[in-house]
Amino acid sequence: SASIFAAVEMAPRDPILGLNEAFNADTRAEKVNLGVGVYYDDNGKIPLLGAVRAAEKTRLEAMPPRGYQPIEGAATYNTAVQNLLLGKDSQLIANGQVVTIEALGGTGALKVGADYLKRLQPGATVYISDPSWENHRALFESAGFPVETYPYYDAATRGVNFEGMKAKLNSLPAGSIIILHACCHNPTGADLSDAQWNDVVDACRSRGLIPFLDMAYQGFADGIEADAVAVRAFSASGLQFFVSSSFSKSFSLYGERVGALSIITAAKEESARVLSQVKRVIRTNYSNPPIHGGAVVAAVLNSPELRQQWEDELAGMRDRIRDMRTSLVEQLKAAGVAQDFSFVIKQRGMFSYTGLTAAQVEQLKTDFGIYAVSTGRICLAALNTKNIGYVAKAIAAVVK
Numbered sequence: 001s002a003s004i005f006a007a008v009e010m011a012p013r014d015p016i017l018g019l020n021e022a023f024n025a026d027t028r029a030e031k032v033n034l035g036v037g038v039y040y041d042d043n044g045k046i047p048l049l050g051a052v053r054a055a056e057k058t059r060l061e062a063m064p065p066r067g068y069q070p071i072e073g074a075a076t077y078n079t080a081v082q083n084l085l086l087g088k089d090s091q092l093i094a095n096g097q098v099v100t101i102e103a104l105g106g107t108g109a110l111k112v113g114a115d116y117l118k119r120l121q122p123g124a125t126v127y128i129s130d131p132s133w134e135n136h137r138a139l140f141e142s143a144g145f146p147v148e149t150y151p152y153y154d155a156a157t158r159g160v161n162f163e164g165m166k167a168k169l170n171s172l173p174a175g176s177i178i179i180l181h182a183c184c185h186n187p188t189g190a191d192l193s194d195a196q197w198n199d200v201v202d203a204c205r206s207r208g209l210i211p212f213l214d215m216a217y218q219g220f221a222d223g224i225e226a227d228a229v230a231v232r233a234f235s236a237s238g239l240q241f242f243v244s245s246s247f248s249k250s251f252s253l254y255g256e257r258v259g260a261l262s263i264i265t266a267a268k269e270e271s272a273r274v275l276s277q278v279k280r281v282i283r284t285n286y287s288n289p290p291i292h293g294g295a296v297v298a299a300v301l302n303s304p305e306l307r308q309q310w311e312d313e314l315a316g317m318r319d320r321i322r323d324m325r326t327s328l329v330e331q332l333k334a335a336g337v338a339q340d341f342s343f344v345i346k347q348r349g350m351f352s353y354t355g356l357t358a359a360q361v362e363q364l365k366t367d368f369g370i371y372a373v374s375t376g377r378i379c380l381a382a383l384n385t386k387n388i389g390y391v392a393k394a395i396a397a398v399v400k
């Protein structure tokens with residue numbers, strides 16, 4: 001008899017993973033992969049932070065038993081997450097208005113949030129920015145929501161089409177779910193200003209929208225507190241909202257899957273009911289989160305010394321990316337490029353929408369072994385003092 005899998009079709013390949021495979025197969029010594037979504041240090045390596053190393057050493061020496069965690073994860077971790085997002089003096093935290101669960105990375109947090117929202121607001125449509133992180137659409141669709149977009153990137157100004165975004169938000173039906181990049185927009189690097197965030201809060205209030213902030217890069221733009229501006233604007237608003245957050249980048253703990261979902265409610269007794277429902281979603285999915293990554297993050301955040309060490313290391317990553325932005329712009333100019341690339345300095349976070357066309361990206365690959373996403377997105381953290389000159393000359397060659 002035929003296999004039950006006989007008619008299964010091959011799913012389309014993940015475009016970024018496909019890029020990595022092609023890069024790995026390339027035999028040119030000078031090849032560079034700008035398509036990645038991770039932070040590399042100046043030696044082109046994923047760092048293991050000193051603060052993480054210290055916390056792991058202590059944990060390893062203690063040889064703790066490996067019982068189950070609570071469904072929502074460790075309280076020490078969840079409280080530390082709340083303090084980072086909302087500020088340690090947050091009235092919302094003091095009032096018991098914040099529900100936080102430890103999740104499997106930012107992706108896991110989005111998924112738990114999406115599944116819970118599907119129970120809370122089954123008829124809603126989800127709106128994501130145009131463009132957005134490519135997994136946003138797939139993730140919310142797989143949770144059963146129709147997914148549409150709101151205007152975001154303006155290619156002409158290389159900034160945000162805020163008038164378009166605001167007009168769209170102000171036209172949406174009550175109960176619509178709005179996914180917002182809290183900082184370091186992926187893929188464009190274009191963020192809202194503080195004043196624009198206040199306008200978004202107003203639109204969410206007047207239209208009765210459900211804001212869902214995705215915070216995957218806290219600390220990568222201007223610093224931990226400064227990058228929380230969007231979360232703080234919503235927390236001052238009196239609205240209910242969702243936040244997914246991730247330590248993949250800020251702790252360089254990609255594979256440990258450390259993130260959190262936080263839900264801001266109207267009152268403490270509401271929090272208890274909401275948490276009980278979110279726990280049902282988790283229980284029937286993966287039961288409870290793994291221990292290690294969250295324990296390491298909590299140990300760092302809850303120790304004044306390790307916390308300081310982590311903040312210094314995070315600042316080091318942030319500054320290195322900034323240096324690469326400035327240096328790329330200078331070197332493009334030095335290579336004789338007439339086009340103004342100074343927008344690269346203004347973009348925030350790990351990525352830049354360079355404006356390179358798909359054909360130019362293709363030429364970078366065939367002629368130079370430099371790999372980027374066909375949209376022209378490059379990862380600044382994949383540049384370093386050794387490869388940046390080569391990359392700048394190659395870009396100069398393809399844009400001329």
Ligand code: PLP
Pocket residue numbers: 037104105106107108133181186214216246247248254258259
């Ligand atoms: N959200 C955005 C906007 C991202 O860019 C990413 C990672 O690339 C994530 C969420 C997911 O992060 P994690 O690796 O922690 O699941």
